[in-house]
Amino acid sequence: METKYISQSGIEQWFNAIITSGKRVYAPVNSRGQIDFKLVKNLNEVSSEYIQTTQSIKASVYPKAEVLFSYEKVNGKVNLTDFDPESVPETVMWKVHPCDAAGFKPLSAIFNWDGADKLHNAHLAKTSLVSFSCASADESCFCTSVNGSPGNTAGSDIQLTMLPDGGAIAEILTSRGGELAALLPSVFEADKGVKKEKYLVDLPARFSLEEVNTKLSKAFNSTVWKEQSERCIGCGACAFVCPTCACFDIQEDVHGSKGRRIRCWDACGFAMFTLHTSGHNPREHQSQRWRQRILHKFSYMPERLGVVGCTGCGRCSRACPVDMNILEHITSIAQQ
Amino acid sequence: MEKIRERAATLLAEGVVTLVLGYEEGTKRPRPLFCRNSESARKLIFDSRCIHNLAVYLTKKELVGKDRFAVIAPIATLRSIMQLYVENQLSEDKLLVLTVDPSGELRELVTFEDIAGYVEQFELKRGEREQEILSKIDEMSREERWKFWMEEMSHCFKCYACRSACPLCYCSKCVVEVNRPQWINPWPAPLANMEWHINRAMHMVGRCTACGACGDACPVGIPIDLITRKMMEDMAPEFGYIPGQPAKKGNALSTWKLDDREQFIR
């Protein structure tokens, strides 16, 4: 870990050096009235005025549907083709927010809890995160309430904190970050001794995780779930934009003697998610599914995996068509 | 607004209804509110920002229960209610409709005849956004339309918010959840996404009331409401209905006429 200074032109030269190195670079781009991570070639394509991308970096780091393996039956023999970790290209996620970078810890905890997930780990191994600390936030942001902060470096390989002169404080955090910086070491100047805290947005914590946890441990049979979820229409928008939601579905795509097994995103908010073949559904009502979503993130994951399943990015609240605001709901649970 | 609160509180206090479905102030804009006692009726609001189509809840038995309930319905919701009625999804003795007419007067619509009579007075017009995008699409060549929609479809991640937000998508098992055969691949990919949206539009023929709830709900901003809206507008002269006017018994695709257009049939 070392801290450097990088000038405005230095950032551009370094960005171009990353592009020249052949790595794919994803960055927030404004297109069709939405800000989302897209493949970019030029720094001027990158959006500057926004609080949050619609989708988390999950949408760019993982495919929405991914072939686990494929097979073909030839003369009574089955040929299997496994997922090849080498097929994943080197990727740099540029201008990631700290809440997105922090999302990989809970994701890794889920994908590796009872065995290493080859696909998840392959994507992670090939992805470098260049995060930008946050100078602004909106009413949906609450990273400071879930162990994060606008300058949180967890998960990032390099973090830039933008300075008024257009340059930035560059914190090189991991060896992978070091490799990225080494693509153009000349632009990383000596640290000017500026404290980054001064350039971060002030976002007071809205609730205490311990308090929420205590309340949730007794809340399984509470009426709060029904009260909060009445207006929930049961779409999966919240889960699909979330940086830590990991629910998936396994599907078979068979054509004659050929086929492939596909992993695709799913959501615990869907009624079909828990439907048994018998017709029984253990989470029959939307209130039970809402409870699962909250308890999984704020109770089960901290208990079983030692990591909270929410990074406070607020995307679910922004994406929800009926204003299921997670911050409001968690705060009200904490205050009960 | 005060009148709505008072009326809702009275209806609940007197036991005329056990639930008033309305709007409350949300964190960004008004959101649906389920009022089950006169106390919570104080939270009710109603103004031009209240656009969420509450008709989507009317077919959810676990929410509306067995007793009579009231719903606060702007014009778009009323059109959906009429469509649900002609599809035999609502019954008169369970539903009470409250609305505010353009002069600001609180209106109570008790029968479907009342609702139809009220809806008839309003013309359905394209809004600025719809007009802008649809006229852009009108000017495109077929190849450009294909490119436009494929680009839009590439953003769809199949959260099915469009389906969930639609008051007329009340099937207990949707075609995308039928897997023998698996008609539409469940994973998000441009082809599977487009098949889903064509399918949705086909299932909405003669039914869509252009409330815009699907487009409004789409988290990635695909103008999906315009597919069903354009289809509704284009099919109106074919099937003899007027967009925005109260639905009549017999949906476009469950009826037919001897002289339906057929110059495209060889």
Added chain:
Amino acid sequence: MSSNTDFEPKIIAFVCNWCTYAGADLTGTSRLKYATNVKIVRFPCTGRIDFLLLLKSFAQGADGIIVSGCHPNDCHYTSGNFHARRRWIAFRSILDLMGVDIRRIQYSWVSAAEGSKWADLVNHTVADIRSLGPYQEYQKIADYLEKGGYHGED
């Protein structure tokens, strides 16, 4: 287009059992010659032909589609073809809005007595599709996962 002379269109025909299938049968027994590009799928009635089948055909490599059944008033089930006709009207409109090439779907009424009409229909459709060329535009998006383009870069 002369460049398409090597191209043999793949055409799927969805036909009803009672009229067009019998009509196609008559074409054969009458020893009428017609293009061999068509694969016939027999259905009880045009009213049974789900629009998704048409989309599936394109996705699996069809360059053109024929949908045909009994003439109006001749339906074995009285009104199946009338319902189908309404569905086609709506389907064409939606496909056109989405930019699908609706010239590639030919609808027709062919009765059990119209063996020569069936031959003409197939020949005409094959000629039309031949001039339009292969429907690569649609087929290209069908194997999306295999291209590894799943990150949305193209």
